[in-house]
Amino acid sequence: MLFSSQLTAQTSTYTISGRVVDGISEDPIDYATVMIMDNDSKEMITGVTTENLGKFSVDVKSKNVYIEVSFLGYETTSITEITFNNNIANVGIIKLGQNAQALDEVVVRAEKSQTEFKLDKRVFNVGQDLSSTGASALEVLNNVPSVNVNIEGSVTLRGSSGVQILINGKPSILTNEQGNALGTITADMIEKVEVITNPSAKYEAEGTAGIINIVLKKNEKKGLNGSVSLNTGFPQNHSLGLSLNKRTEKMNLFTQIGAGYKILPNAVENINKNFQTNTTLSSMGDEFRNENFYNFILGADYYFNPRNVMTISGSYAYEIEDQPSETNYSLVDDAGTLIQQWKREEVTSALNPKLQYELQYKSDFKDDKDHMLLFSAIGSYFGKAQSSEFKNTVIFGDDDDFNDQLTSTTFNEGKYTFNLDYTKPFNEKWTLEAGSQYLINNVSNDYSVSNEEDGKFVQDAGLTNVFNYDQKVLGVYGTGSYEGQKWGVKLGLRAENTDLKTLLVNTNVTNDRNFTNFFPSLHTSYKITEGISMQAGYSRRIFRPSLWSLNPFFNIRNNFNVRTGNPNLLPEFSDSYEVGGIIILEKASLNLTAYRRNTTDVVEYFSSFENNVNTSKPYNIGTRKSTGLEFNFKYDVSKIITLNGDANYFTFTREGRFEESDFNYQADQWSTKLTTKYKVNKSFDVEVIGQYQSKEETVQGVVSDNLFADMGLRYKLMKGKAVINLSVRDVFASRIRENFTEQVGFSVYSRQQRGRFISLGFSYGFGKGEAMQYSGSRRR
Incomplete structure (x- = not known):
């Protein structure tokens, strides 16, 4: 150095x-x-x-x-x-x-998170942020500039979905939308989060909004080190975790073991208005996802010599789900007179095994520390065996067409990723990167519905099928970069071939597609002074329809408000441009970025209405052109107070036509986030985060705005070896997601609220290990 x-x-x-x-x-x-x-x-x-x-x-x-x-x-x-x-x-x-x-001083300095700006990405180094203490990766992401995580756990970047989430630069079962397993990554396991709004050609082209790469810590302190943690909370959220690490001259062995139980409630309300029959169907109830979970991680690094290392790791998680729910329905006419009233109860149980294993070999060449060859192979499996029983009890009115139902789901997914990357610096200024990637994703989803008829359950052929999904993506890339003292540029090109096959087994309906696309990228930066820099970039991206966007079958938890997939979906393509400036001052850092994103074949969920049933289904509807401005800052008010701010405003134009109707409109959207950190003394810290997200206009309606706050307290004992922490998420229970849809002939209103979460934790580090927090998984 x-x-x-x-x-x-x-x-x-x-x-x-x-x-x-x-x-x-x-x-x-x-x-x-x-x-x-x-x-x-x-x-x-x-x-x-x-x-x-x-x-x-x-x-x-x-x-x-x-x-x-x-x-x-x-x-x-x-x-x-x-x-x-x-x-x-x-x-x-x-x-x-x-x-x-000196060790004590290092602990104090390492507590603050900070953002670094690279040629083609921003790096958020995760410190010991209090609102994320004892939290999952989803809460950590919600503290990262430009990133928002809504109440359902969906991640957006600069207000746009279509985000590709990676773990250590690679796809992972933990980011799978069906697995809902991002919560198994805890705040203490994360070293940094890379936000790549304009990815270079080196990265997989998936994700029109960009890439979020979660880089995990690799604890390689010498000797035997570890940490044990105990957490409890309300609603019930209890866990116990143990992390161990043993480093010898040739090998680094690491493991993590955890177990816990948690309850995730969700208060749901839906109102369907039928303007043709002048009736209103209302439903209100509480849904739960209760879960016992067990996690085990084991891995090892073996150093053949100082320049060659092989890593083998595996993780296994087992979840036992219980999903009770009770929903009350009422049907009234235009005058408010009650027509029917009934109750729908659900008893669901599920077993979810998750398995992932990885082999990585890295060889560093002798001539330069950055001259290296890296090979990695990742395999993962996710399974679900779920059964549900739905019981309808009529309270008032006609009891016809209120049969009890049974559903059964057997889900199996295998993912395999192979990467080969080569980096060659020719000198301090010129670098070449080249590589390839091969992705395989095989899924089988066996879903059946049975209706009670004359005391017996008869399978519903219209809602029962096996859906097979087989996708293979082969990508090759090359990039060249020049980085001088003041000016730098990086140019790249990536080619990807996608081979996608879907099959509805019972009906033998197939949808096979094979297409090849090219994805160029260009990034440049110029250092005006030591504290002022400019950056600009361009990239082309793709967003392939996910499994659940293609799968035409759905959960009938609420059989009057259902969401289904569309096997005929096409991928989205986007061209993204941005230019920005960075100013680094003694007590502050500022970043201002202007961006433009043009997206074609935009996937939107479209609602149709029949017999008071609202069915939401995705379609490719036209184009979207977004222009925005983003501002981030960090300011050290004093030695004990630090402010971090993030604001994003964009306006967009939607053009599209669907079923002889035009969906052309203009709208804007903005969000802001402010984090205040206060150090009471050397051992006691307080942190408060406030967020606001404006309303969002969709092709058929509006999503309401949102204002909420999180906070955390931490007290360190035994010179930082032990930590007591308290975190409160959604302090004022104001984080509510409301969706309004109004069309000719019907309107739909939906409301969801998770509520306030309180977590209290204690952790202790032994050996040279630091006190860490383990909170297990969070369901989306």
């Missing part, structure tokens, strides 16, 4: 090598700083950082030198006696003693 311009010309080159280890455990210390100092001037000549296994080697032009070795949390050590033999000096093993005071 450290290089000096004060090298003097000499005719001979001298090599100094050695190894840096912990003074107590004698475990190697990677990334320690080794500085070569001039004996006369006491100034630094050059410097390096230790590689794997704590080794270092450095060339100098003079023998009149001494060494200073330092690392965070350790005392600096000097080596003054260096003996050269044939211009080579091996100083042997250098032992560093721990510095307890």
Whole structure:
């Protein structure tokens, strides 16, 4: 990391090598700083950082030198006696003693999250944010600039869906929309979140709004380290987690074990108005997703030598679901006279096994630390075996057509991802990247519905089928970049072939598609001064219809408001442009970005109405052109108060035609977020986050605006080894999602509210492990 311009010309080159280890455990210390100092001037000549296994080697032009070795949390050590033999000096093993005071200072400095700006992305380094303490990845994402997570757990970027979520740069079962497993990633496991609004050609082209890459921590502290945590909350949310890590000279072994139970309530209200019959059907009730969950992660890094490492890891999760619900229905005429009233009760149980395994091999070349070849193979499986019983009880009116129902679902999904990436720096300015990716996704969804007839359950052929989904995507890419002291540019091209096959087994209806597309990208940056930079970028993206957008079958929890898929959906394509400026001041950082996104074949859910039943189904409806402005800032008001702000405003034009009706309109939308962090003293912190999301106009209606707040408190014990934390999400229980749809002949109103969540946790770190929080999964 450290290089000096004060090298003097000499005719001979001298090599100094050695190894840096912990003074107590004698475990190697990677990334320690080794500085070569001039004996006369006491100034630094050059410097390096230790590689794997704590080794270092450095060339100098003079023998009149001494060494200073330092690392965070350790005392600096000097080596003054260096003996050269044939211009080579091996100083042997250098032992560093721990510095307890420095360790305390590091803990304090590491608490704040911060945003970095790269050539083609923004990096949100996750600190110990209090509102996310003991929380899942969904809560962490909701604190990231430009990202919003709604009450249902859907993630948007700059107000747009179609986001590709990656784990460590790769697709994962944890981001699968059916698995709802992002909650199994907890805040303490996340090192940083990369927000890539204009991805380069290196990344998979999926996701018209951009990419969110969640980078997990890899705890490689030497010796045996770990953390244990206990959490409880209301509504019921109890978990116990244990993290362990063992690092030896050749191997790093890591594991995490967790178990818990949680309840996720959802208050739901729907009002369907039929203007042709002048009747109104209202439903109101509480839905629950109760869950026992068990998670196990095991992995190992094996270092063949300092430049070659292989990683093998696997994770297994098992969830036992219980989904009770009770919904009360009433049907009234135009005068408000009650026609019918009944109650629908649901008893659902499900078993959800999840499995993922990964093999990764990384080889670093000797000529340059960034010259590397990386191969990875990931396999994952998600299964669901679910059965539901729906019982209807008539309270008033005619009891015809109110039969009880049974449903059964057997779901199996396998995903396989293979990546090969090569990076070659030609010098400090020019770099070439090339690689390929092959994705395989196989799904079988066996769904059946049976209706009670004369005391027996008879299968409903119109709602029963097996849906098979088979998608393969082959991608190849190449990028070239130049990065000078002031100006940088990165140009890339990616080609992807998609082979998609769907089959409705019972009816033998197929829909096979094969298409190849090209996705160029261009990014550039210019540094005006040390504190002011400009950036610009362009990329083309695709959003392929997901499994559940294509699957024509649905859950009949509320059989008067159903959502179904469309096997004939086409992919969306978007062209994205942006330009922005970054200003870094002593106490503040500012970022202002203007952007434009043009999207074709936009997927929109369209509501149809028949016999008081509202059916929502996706279709490709025209184009959408969005123009927006985004502003982020961070300001250190004082040593104890920090403000982080994020604001996004955009206007869009929708043009489309569906079923002889035009859907042409213009609208705007905006959101803002403000985080205030207050350090009461060295051990006690408070954090408050306020968010506002304006109303959103859709092709058929409006989604209402939203104002809500989260807060957190944390108290550290035993010099940070133990932590007590309290978090409250949706402090004022104001986070409500309302949707209004009004068309000729009918109107539909829906309302959902999760309510306030309170979590109290205690965690303790042992060895060199830090206190971490584990909260298990959160259902979407």
